[in-house]
Structure formats: structure tokens, C-alpha cells
Amino acid sequence: MEKNIDLTQQIVADFAEGYSNFGLNPLMGRIVGLLIISKDPQSLDDIVEKLEMSKGPISQICRRLKERGLIEKVWIPGDRKDYYQAADDIFGKAYANQINKMQDNIEIAEKYLSMAQSMDSEDAAFIKQQMKLMKSFYELMDEYNKKFVEAWEEKHKELTE
């Protein structure tokens, strides 16, 4: 199927750019893109072939993607190769990683808020005010993230059953 090859190359490129835009290794995006549109699990060698890259980095990145819960190893009986496929609800899992990063900001705000508490000057008062704003912002964001995750769980069930 000619079209399929072309589509694969395009989606792989788009995912690479998307991942890169969020500060992730573009190869992560390439592998995720490939696996998302692959009905059958893909071996390391399959990926090597389709992405036209050497095995080293692909092995590394697959390990990292598995750690993040974005892809899974699949056992294929009678075959000693590792096969990979996109995790169930891979988008939700990817976003969970983002949420974690955003939560770091709450802690940063709290850290400087308490530092400013123990100081006493006009500058310290200003810093306190700014850090309170920052803390409120990321706490509210976290609330809405949780609401979204809940809503998505619901919708995901609906769409996949």
C-alpha cells in the first residue's frame, strides 16, 4: 500500500516536531508516531527499518518510552524478539507526564514564598506577592487538570468500548 508508506513518513515527522516542541527528544515522537498508526506490534528491527536508523538510539528511546508508560512490550509466542505497541490511552499517559512537570511549579512557588516570609523588606513583600500568584495559578491549573483527566477517562471508555 503506497499511500501508507507516505502517511507513515509524514506522521512520524509531525510527531517528531510535536515532541520536540514540548522539549522531548524528537526520536521519541518518531517512534510514538509509528507505533500509534501500527495495528501490529513492531519489533526493534521493524522500527529500525521503517525509521531508517541504527538500533542503538532506538533501543535507548524505547526503554525510556516504556518507563514513561507510553509504549508496552508485547509477547509474541514462538518469537524471541521484543515487540512494542502504543500503550492503551497513550495520549492520556503522555499528558500525565506533563501534569507532573507542571506540579513542580507549585513547589517552586512554595519554596520562594517561604524564603520571602523570613525576610523583611519592600522587595521581600513584592516577591511574596508574586509567589502567591504563582502558587494560586498552578494550583488552580492542577484542579482543572484533574477535572479534565476524569472527564477524559469517561469519554475514553465511551469511545473504545
Added chain:
Amino acid sequence: MEKNIDLTQQIVADFAEGYSNFGLNPLMGRIVGLLIISKDPQSLDDIVEKLEMSKGPISQICRRLKERGLIEKVWIPGDRKDYYQAADDIFGKAYANQINKMQDNIEIAEKYLSMAQSMDSEDAAFIKQQMKLMKSFYELMDEYNKKFVEAWEEKHKELTE
């Protein structure tokens, strides 16, 4: 104020890391961190001094931060230097940029959905299904992003008036 210098260096470092985690130039984070805790607008030379870096990259990054709406130029009468300060609701504005990036994903899903529509195979059917999921995910996310932005506008008013 000794403590203040130390606090500045720390917050600058934390923001650099945070920005880097989201795929942005760490220098952006350093400058944003500095401006967020600075009550008074800072000239390019002030920033150069406090960040102990040369002027070239600071000029560049300030321009980019202004384009993104994260910092603003301030006019100080009788002084021909440019002064910068953190934008009002800088956190909200930073998140608006994130939201834009996430919206790209809706378009990507739509693109491959329509490509898969014009194909006809078991593989195409699978791709269609995956892209429908992707589209739903990012559409729902966008909905919740909008809800959050609204709620934050409300809260921000409350906190700053």
C-alpha cells in the same frame, strides 16, 4: 540585602530548569525569573549584570519574550535605555503559548483522519480509529483549558485588586 542576591540566583536557576523542561531556552527562564521577582523594571545592562552574561543573547531573548507577551518594555522618562518588567499575569500568558501548541495536535489528528478516510484497508481503518481518539482527546483538553483560563481570569482579578 544579602539574602536577596542568593534568592535571585536560586530562582533564576529554578526557572531556567523549568523552562528547559518545557523545551524552551533556559535563558528565557533566567530572565523571566529575574523579572518576576524584580519590583523595579530592569534595563538590559541591569540584566547583564545580575545574570553575569554578555548582552547579545540577552537582547535576543528579551525580544522573543516580548513577542510571546511574557515581558513588556517600560518607558522611563529622561532615560533612553529600554527597561523590562514581567507582564501582568505572566503565568496566564505563558500558559496561553502552551495552549497554542496543544491545539496543533487537533490539526494533526484531523489531517491524518482525512488521509485515512480516502484510503481503504484494515490498516486505514485502524489509523482512522486512532486519529479519532487523538482528536477527541485534544478537543476535550482544549475545552478544559478554556474553562481553566476563565476561572483563572476570575481568580486573578480577585487576588490582584
Added chain:
DNA sequence: TTAAATATTTGAAAAGTTCCAAATGCTAAT
């Protein structure tokens, strides 16, 4: 237990990014 198949790690090369110093370009005051 061994050999074959596969995955992972490593060291070096290539590519990309960030930074500085110096040159250039603007702007505003005289």
C-alpha cells in the same frame, strides 16, 4: 552448557544549540 539471536551499552563523530566579542545599526539629544 553452548551457540545463536537479540538487546543494550559505549566511545567517538556529527549535528545542533548557545554564547561571547566585535561590528553594525538605530535613536534621541544637541
Added chain:
DNA sequence: ATTAGCATTTGGAACTTTTCAAATATTTAA
């Protein structure tokens, strides 16, 4: 208009990240 005080751009150096090829380690089947 000219000049002084800035900001911006540019070219190349330093650093970081990514990639490959080769070596090593692991797993499985016989």
C-alpha cells in the same frame, strides 16, 4: 546633521545532544 548612547546582528568558538558502529551483555532454544 552629528555624535553619543544604546540595542541588535553576526561569525565563530564552546558546549550539548544525538547518532552510529562496534563491542558487550542477555536471553532463549537446543
